[in-house]
Amino acid sequence: MESIITQFLNGFSVVAILMIAAVGLAVIFGVAGVINMAHGEFIMVGAYTAAVVGQLGGNTFIAIPVAFLVVALLGLVVERSIIQWIYDRPLETLLATWGVGIILQVVMKLIFGPELYYVGAPKILDGGFRTIGLLPFPWYRLFLIVIAIIIMIITYFVLFRSDLGLKVRAVRRNRTMAGCLGIDTAKVDMIIFAFGSGLAGVAGAVLAPIKSVSTTMGFPYAVDSFMVLVLGGVGSLWGVVAGSGLIGEAETILSFIYNSVIGKLLVFIFIVLAIRVFPKGLFGYHERT
């Protein structure tokens, strides 16, 4: 029982990672209605940015804003060059962004070579504290949880307490009407895509110290983020919180009891059954058309 509690606490860091990885995707999908299949590769680029920052003498705290800017810029380029033409064809956006993902993987491999990069955690976050269980709880995991909460709060303020957020929500509610009222919907899409991509970059930067950085590291996170969206829905940020919370905790505990594959399989079955009951996710946004 004690070990289950330890796993439950460990699960919170998995939840935090899921939240950080999924929130960028959720913002984009919620507003523009497209899923960015290159999301995992954006995370990967963020992680490489952190690796470069690390080699230049910086640490994770510096890497976070740098990765945000780098990947937001990348997202801007991808949006302007490709995605802006295909917003009305969401299925084909999947394919085009998958192509973007492949290209990013090849390019990063050409630049950084096939070897793995290791990024150290900041010195003050070394070590950990003891909880109920036998295993220490590392400070870095606590840091992840804090970062996840901060990111959610920032996203909340951007979407619900700012001028831009008002426009974004107007576009989400009724794109045509928002356009008629003088909102530049294409610009809103562009900004929100860059913002969501930047969040993916942050995810990469904070993931780098707990994962070896490689060109293929992103894809599993992308798929997990998709599942968070499907389960949680994109109606509000609570969808991301609930989706990551359920998936992260269930997967950690089930993986501990059985093994990781059965854990994933059970979670997957649970998600499919859950959307049978809530087709738009737990916090789905119900459109009035």
Place this chain on the structure above:
Amino acid sequence: MVQNRQVYKAPMFPLWAVIAAVGIVLAIATYPFYGAAYVTSLLGKFLCFSIFALSIDLIWGFTGILSLGQGVYFGIGAYFTALSLKINYAAVNPTRYGGTIPDFMEWNGLTELPGFMVPLQNLPFAIIAGLFFATLLAFIFGVITFKRHIYGVYCAVITLAESLILQEAIIEYQAYTGGFNGITDYGTHAQINVLWLILVVTIIFFIIGRILTHSRIGTILKSIRDNDTRAEFMGYNVANYRIFVFCVSSFMAATAGAMYAAWNGIISFLDAGPVFSIEGVIWTAVGGRGTIIGPFIGAFLVKGSEYFLSGKLAWTWQLIMGALFIFVVLVMRDGIVGTIGKWWSARKKRISN
């Protein structure tokens, strides 16, 4: 009183298409007699791939369901067949350690065939079981999702996760599936009879595909693709049509997988994974979705150029592949066949004017 309306309907099998098809089929069927063995082995593979692409075309090109996990059904068909072949092969060809069970089972500490695999010793049973399970899985999946109006992006993402999980399960349970190494060394089945079998099955499936999409059902499927709400208001049970075509498609994919396993002589978790599934989508898109012959052309072209280019330039091929995804979506939406067809009809219109 029902009135008979006269509507122009394209013939089911136009004469020129039949003549061209007979020519291609004859060329492929006789190729092993005069061609290189390497190309022959590629031909068999590509035929399987083109069935796989056709199965994606049926659900995506004609019905508008994008599945990014079609490899699941291909993989199920392939693994059932390969396991059966391997078990039979190991029974008469003892491994290095003298056992009569597949080598990957021995490496993982099994001493005899696990009980649930005993029925797989019978090859026809194994093939039928593989096809049955694939179709059953598609049916269950379809009932759960399509009945609740879950499709589009959600369906694509869920199927993607499905194939990722199957891939991980294959790697994890290596005692039963060969794990990371896949299943190898189960005798050679790349004989000319097998090629002919694959060819016949391909022909049958393409004819079925043409009949299915050129009939009344096909018209309903296309109307579901173009506007499912209207199709529903017309009184058609959209969910049931979706489930039906999804099952047909998964059956085709599983058959392709079963034949691929026999022909290729090696299969791995990659043949059930998301990357393979999405590649299949791109073959369809390149050839021309919403056409029956498009997947065939797309699979041969893309896979063919991969085999002839990637030997020298592995990473360039990946780059080309990535660019192809973007190109097909942005520029050439209708694929090769669709573009030619549009050009042809525009030309006819110009001439008649």
